Amino acid sequence: MSRIRITKSFTFETGHALYGYDGKCKNVHGHSYKLFVTVIGTPITDSANVKYGMVIDFGDLKKIVKEEIVDVFDHATVFNQNTPHVELAKELSTRGHHVLLVDYQPTSENMVIDFAEKIKKRLPETIQLHSLKLQETETSFAEWYQSDNK
Template sequence: MIRITKIFTFETAHVLYNYDGKCKNMHGHSYKLFVTVKGNPINDINNPKNGMVVDFGDIKKIVNEEIVDRWDHAVLVNGDSPHRNLGTDLEKQGHKVILCNFQPTCENMLYEIAFKIKAKLPNHVHLAYLKLHETENSYGEWFAEEN
């Protein structure tokens, strides 16, 4: 079993409904996402991906389509809270808003990222690990064996 990792960066803002600290105010982060998948390298001389668990380009395509392209320079808002009105007002003003069905914390973003990526991976490849840096020294981790 081999694990491979691809790293992504994106800029996203969020606002935390009913939070008791500074993050109750809308603010942004330069996120850094580590995506680790695992599997056995393909052992077929006739397969153009011979020797690879999965092509790094295929991981890049999945993560960009499902996460980076959607979330980059967007505002994540808890659509199940009164902040839905804030999100709707921002959309009306031309802003890119993602109305989430969760509080957009680093932790919940990891659950959403895992859900979206797992659904797109080839059958022989498994999501093993995610790490999402919200700041240089603050991050959350998601491990497949714990979920």
């Protein structure tokens, strides 16, 4: 049976700041992110299975990504927990804002690595994460491929 790749896309709004950066992105700002999640597997061949012919139900993949990424990062402001932005993060939190403190510089590159680890942990054993594409702006994106990370 052939191995097939399927992709589902997601969108979410997130703010961040890059501490120590020498350009405009050192300031708090936001993006309309687009995340493309591609998994690979063999379609189910058991005709008695309600998921017959599917690699994974798009709804099941949506649930994983929504719970691990979209629901967590959407309309949040992300800061590196090891920077002076922690004081700003505390202030925003006390005022009811959704703030995430992460253990990395919140660039698209680092976010896509974080997302890959979170998604891989939730996939069924028969499905592998093939790739992620995190689009930060209309013209800029970061990609993660399992084949590059073995």
